Amino acid sequence: MRDGSNDSKTPVQQAVPPDTFPFSAVVGSDDLALALVLTAVSPDVGGVLVRGEKGTAKSTMVRGLAAVLPHQQVVVDCRFGCAPTDRATCPDGPHDPATPAASRAARLVELPIGATEDRVVGSLDLERALGRGETAYQPGLLAAANRGILYVDEVNLLHDHLVDLLLDAAAMGRNTVERDGVSVSHAARIVLVGTMNPEEGELRPQLLDRFGLTVEVAAPREPTLRAEVVRRRLAFDADPAAFVARFEADQEALRRRIADARSALGAVSLTDAMLTKIATVCAAFEVDGLRADIVTARAAVAHAAWSGRATVTVADVRAAARLALPHRRRRNPFDSPGLDEDLLDRLLGDDEPDPGDGGEPEPDARHDQDLHGDGDGEAPPSTSMGQRPERDGELDAEPAERRPEPQRAEHDPDDGGTETGQAPAGAPAASGVSTADEPYRARLLRATGLGTGDPGRRSSAVTSTGRRVGSTSARTGPVHVPATIRAAASHGSTGDVSRGDRPPRLRVLPGDVRRSVLQGRESNLVLLCVDASGSMAARRRMEAVKSAVLSLLLDAYQRRDKVALVTFRGAGAELTLPPTGSVEIAARRLRDLPHGGRTPLAEGLETAYETLRVERLRDPNRRALLVVVTDGRATSGPDALQRAARVAAQLRHEGVEGVVLDCESGRFRMGLAAQLADHLGAEHLPVGELAASAIVGAARAARATTGRAA
Template sequence: MGLALVLTSISPEIGGVLVRGEKGTAKSTTVRGLAEVLPWIDVHDGDRFSADPHDPAASSPDLPTSSAAVVSRPVRLVELPVGATEDRVLGSLNLEKALTAGSVEFEPGLLARAHRGVLYVDEVNLLHDHLVDLLLDAAATGQVTVERDSVSVGHSARFVLIGTMNPEEGELRPQLLDRFGLAVEVAAPRDPALRVEVVRRRLAFDRDPAAFVETYATSQTELTRRISQARHRVDEVTLGDAAMLKIAEVCAAFEVDGLRADIVTARTAVAHAAWAGRRFVTRDDIRVAALLALPHRRRRNPFDAPGLDEDLLDEILGDDDLPEPPEPEGPTPTDDPSDDPGDDARDSDYTDPGTPDPSTHEADRPDPLSDEMPDSVQDSAPDSTPDSPQVPPQPGAGGASSTVKAGEAYRPRLFTVDGLGQGTPGRRSRALGSTGRRVGAASGRGNGALHLVETLRAAAERHVSQEPGAHDGRLTLHASDLRTAVREGREANLLLFCVDASGSMAARRRMTQVKAAILSLLTDAYRRRDKVAMIAFRGTEADLTLPPTGSVEVAVSLLDDLPAGGRTPLAEGLLTAADVVRRERLRDARLRPLLVVVTDGRATAGADAVERSRLAAAHVAGMGVPSVVVDCEDGPLRLGLALTLSAHLQAEHVPMARVSATGLVDVVNGRVA
């Protein structure tokens, strides 16, 4: 992670870094510490857009001429909150001056403030998609153009984009993953000695922050100097034809989509060569760049674990180093950090090759951001993530049980819940919220942004209705005049599957198709920020095998391990579904669920199983949960029990002789809430 952050700081054109890791692994701490070690920058005094005074092509809307004094300041670390609005990110009209002086003036947003600095998005996977697209487009082009509210402004926005996320809370769309230049996986160390050292340093910082910072001042200054030298050296690095051909071979061998991977790998290799003090790109530079730039681009769907086959990478690169291009004329670097520091001596009570020693000078100790990639960064296999919960054996299942894998997932058609909700922003059903197109205005201080036109209209109407002499002719604003924008966008929904996993449903083909449909909907749901859950009932009880989640890694392991066989506790399955809906409504009353019951309608667990099933279905119907009953009854003799169940549930009944994945998705897509 440290190496990726430094390389993208040396060459911001790489496109930023996405950091994926479990909670409590110091992702945010490391990113915030990056700004402290970056070299200071020169700016014009009073320039809100931080234009480079030494770049003849740079311009600022604040300073049409470069007559202002030049000052130096630290690099800014601008944090983008998850709940930020588009106006705050891009900038908008200065309302104070518009209302008081009647002038049109642009108020810069977060992207202008982050120019030539670091833009940090914590929990980027929870950020609304249209904001993520906006950020990544700005990071790729380096420009922001604002055309809104009588304002037309364009300014530079070149920054180091860094996003952190916990995969347990949901994934990022593959299209967005590809737009991040580099991606790394981080995990807490398992070595007790390393964990003790982390705790020791944290406690030392809490006791005396100033003394702790002073202890590492020399090392931090040396790191800043090395980054500055690498920035000046990066334009002198030669990327030879042999190196470019090898990069193309690596990207083609790993079957990454498009050519962005080739470009990012080349830029990263050049930055790494500059960081190591070399004037040309070597095999080691390409290897490090590939490990950082390619793993997240090989994911074809959310179920693919990120990672790279290092044996295949080494086979492609070969044992021989690349031919050295002709050395350019001029002096060679005086310091070469690429020399192997493994034999250097360290004076420390605690030996840790991966952490800095404040008593040792940077040049005389192992480099914490060396060419050697730590295992936790090299490989993002599932071992680096928390253990997935396992499905325990179900007591009292009765009869034999079998487990089948899900079929191949596919892309389902878009389906929506009818009506106009107010749920969490997503990309599925229509909803009123803080994002989307403006469809009206509401009075008072709502959650939306200020609707300036309607606010002025309300003030004007009140002004006209007043008696002559009640005002001095000027338009004044009162609190009652405020109007907020009402926007129509999209919301996320909860898809709750209640699946009969009893013996009557245990046919291998049938369960494979059911699981494939659920996985297909889950793939689409995570892209649209939906929640998906599944309940399986068999034997004498029902289990919430897939709690409401958007994390596809956990979902895959749980669904594949779902057994089938035994009796049919239909009532327990429906009551568990009602309990899940109740809990989710307590967490978020605006989240609209859709219950899909996949069963043949039989209830065989207990003497009063049929009556308990009827009462449970009536209870679910009384909660107002929109439902669909998918009738899986098959064979020449049919009892029509699923049809009776749908009447008790007040649900739509869909006969289906064979539960095909395509058929199940079509049923959900065609549901009218």
């Protein structure tokens, strides 16, 4: 299924093509392979979120996983893929015990980014409702994915409410629909896998927490491993059938091992000692809530079953914690998920020997050599399921180059120089780098009018979600049933009771269908144009500037905006960060922003204008909000102020909405930023009034003054 507005009656379900790249042939993705296998063994773990740069075999591994899932028995012609044991609980049931069962491969259902809510959870069958007057349920993609894999590529670009629906269904194993006169609950035991590129934007922390496991993937840096990846890909492209046949024995062995682990899952014992270790680890990493403890426990049990053990060990807890905790640890808004593995090792201690094992190796190594060889007994340079020899049951650690970098503090004690990054008095002017205070909650800045951009949380817009404000005859969008009935009623009904005909029926023609017009919020492009000249470094302004911009970035992160960063200093301006959904990258660029030199304000505005022009061609529906952070001075070149005023007037003529964040301070002010705001037709806002708390304080002060006057 390519389009969320597909009007076909049955959601697209696809078995894995026979020429899919084999799961066991992928090398260099150890943690991802383990996370996918654990979720396949125990779907209750809650799915996997795969974070990584482009070209790291994320989609290849997900599609390959479906090929190694065990075959399943299903009731013939059941729309929900029920197992023979679920005949009595199926919404289409109870099925006749005489209805035969058939064996089929596990299904892989891909969810497109443009999918609508009714296509995901299912909705009223309009053909039967309007044509025959029957209330009937049309299953959605969750029903199609029951007992299979639901794959969401670029999950960070999916609407938040759809991600919530998917995660709820994955956690509960059921999909409940209460809408359009339909009340249905059906099984939705799915293996949910989402992939994303962090450069295109992050998921909200609340949604991150709902994924059971998360994995950071990156391209390997070792030349021999990279060469092996390319070698296998070229061999597959040259002759897919021969390549798949070469790994068929490995695939079948992996399929049997997953089936064995599923069968043994209920018999695995999680002792109180191991449960206490899990709680200790989760508390030490300061995760919020108890979901981390539950997911870690489930993943540890699944890892023990996968390893062939009847009791959970420290190795199982370690492997589970490495996958279940990185995205749940308490962190700053712009920090990337990560885990201090040294701290994890200190908390868990050494592996405890299994009583009575006589020092024999654990059974989880029994398939290591035959599952991921190259088909003729020779192991690849680094296998994707190979075990770490010194740690029982745990997969190889990622190379140091691929591990998440340790988080840097905003205040670097080794920064050197003065606190603001300025040169001492009397020293020649030079560039510096200043630190910033913690970001604060910024007041809402938004575009005026009504837009048509992607759903978000900033400006008012006509979107695919929100409150219903009208109807239209457009061909796409959710159906407005009352408006459709009114349109159909305008040309009458069929049948005449007075002549003995059957009761009149409403005749609905294709042209009668009306779609809902929904008003909600959209996301915008927030273009920050920041003055980094020497005048901004005076009187410790740059710390306030960076704190203000960080606060705006935090606000953009929470409101699902795209951001871009233009800085100007010295002799020109630079597009420091092209438009992106990753505000984390913008925050990192800002922290390292040098300052000093003259003030090329006109060049900064020109760069902002060109950036907005190009982005408008790429994404014409996304409205932009230009935020100029400056004191209004222009000291670069002749007629600097006049040139800046001309560019500002051009931006105003193009309809660019903006805000001038005035950073001028001191007793004597020139008011140049206010003049710039007038040329731009933008709001003028002193930097001290950006914080939402400043608005609250001013309102309280005004109320107190009014009370005293009364």
